[in-house]
Amino acid sequence: MNKETIPQLMKQIGENAKTSLALLGSSQASQRKDALMLGAKALREQSDAIIKANEKDLAAANKKGLTAAMLDRLRLDGGRIEAMAKGLEDIASLPDPIGRVLAEWERPNGLKIKRVAVPLGVIGVIYESRPNVTADAGALCLKAGNACILRGGSDSVHSSAAIHDCLVKGLVAAGLPRDAIQRIPTTDRDAVGEMLNMADTIDVIVPRGGKSLIERITAESKVPLFKHLEGICHTYVDKAADAQKARAIVLNAKMRRTGICGSTETLLVDGRAEGSVLPALVKDLLEAGCEVRGDEAAQKIDARVIPASEKDWGTEYLDAIINVRQVDGVDGAIKHIAKYGTNHTDAIISEDEKAIESFSNNVDSAIIMVNTSTQFADGAEFGMGAEIGISTGKLHARGPVGVEQLTSFKYIVVGTGQTRPQ
Secondary structure (H helix, E strand, C coil): CCHHHHHHHHHHHHHHHHHHHHHHHCCCHHHHHHHHHHHHHHHHHCHHHHHHHHHHHHHHHHHHCCCHHHHHHHCCCHHHHHHHHHHHHHHHHCCCCCCCEEEEEECCCCCEEEEEEEECCEEEEEECCCCHHHHHHHHHHHHCCCEEEEECCHHHHHHHHHHHHHHHHHHHHCCCCHHHEEECCCCCCHHHHHHCCCCCCCCEEEEECCHHHHHHHHHHCCCCECCCCCCCEEEEECCCCCHHHHHHHHHHHHHCCCCCCCCEEEEEEECCCCCCHHHHHHHHHHHCCCEEEECHHHHCCCCCCEECCHHHHCCCCCCCEEEEEEECHHHHHHHHHHHHCCCCEEEEECCCHHHHHHHHHHCCCCEEEECCCHHHCCCCCCCCCCCCCEECCCCCCCEECCCHHHEEEEEEEECCCCCCCC
16 A cells, blocks of 8 residues: 555544444444344354465464464464354343443432443554454444444454454444444554544554554554553462462463463562472473573572573563562562563462462552462453453553443433522
8 A cells, every 4th residue: 555545544544433433322232232243143154264364364474483472373263263253242242331320329409410331432453463353352342332443463464354354244234334343454554653643533542562562652642542561470379379279370371372461471489388389380381391481499490491581570471481480478579570560460379368468459460360370361251251452551441441441431410400509
């Protein structure tokens, strides 16, 4: 696409989104539900075509030398497409978030006040690699009555286009505007620059991607953001941890899927824990094919443990690599996380209620896991159907951003003729 045409393209996309938003305002909840159910049906029917499109993306990604973990994020198969379709159905089946009465009260003068949920408006979503975000983001925005503009990464361009086509089929079949879910049809980075300046048409942008992308968006955007910087997640094994429980959780937290933002990147172990716990954890990780980078205590366990550098503690690997450090109890874990964490997801494994309470109250992250894997940091696992991202900020939405988080509110004040005294 000619660079000179991108501003006009983005202007048109913005206008289409505003028009669609107005039409969605008069739509019925049943129509939005039907659109998602029909979109799920289209995903299943077009499964072969989506996989062929994904094969093009995978071939290009292999030529670029993407890591195994990044290829896993990109890869689609029948099971993952079915999971996308099921995700759309789960979102469709959620209660309608629009029109919910969030609070209501009556004033002494007889005024009746209600706070009512309304759509946020036009939502821009900028993401990399994972093509399933196309389905999740489009579905969540629609369920909450929002129009959305999707800008996927170049790595997943063919996959995202095939998935988006299914969502549009659902919209049209349900009698909703096809432009309620738009996908930017160019991978030119100039389109992102234009999007970040569309404050007159886009109400909020949700960025999902690597550190460099998020930093650029944060620096340049004139549109409010739901930020998700990095997922440097920690799992802390306390001295009062159940050893077998700890081994199962740590292995899952790191190795279930290494390329997702909820994967544990650093393992912290209480220096006063039973002597066999740290060696067992390191052994489990190494035998599972995970590279371990550790402090002196971890290095003494196995010659294969690589010395961890200062940079390692602040690195999101998204790969089969983990940092291991021995800390001075729960206070040591809290201090480490405060220095190196990204306010995403952090876990404690302990049977000591006081240690759990201290960790939960003093670790300033969007999600705290207690005696469970950080890999549960996912909107679907929270019962939200799916999520558009994990917000690590504190304004408006924090943690998994589902349909309820994609709404705002307004006040409706009902009187019987009251006038305000001088």
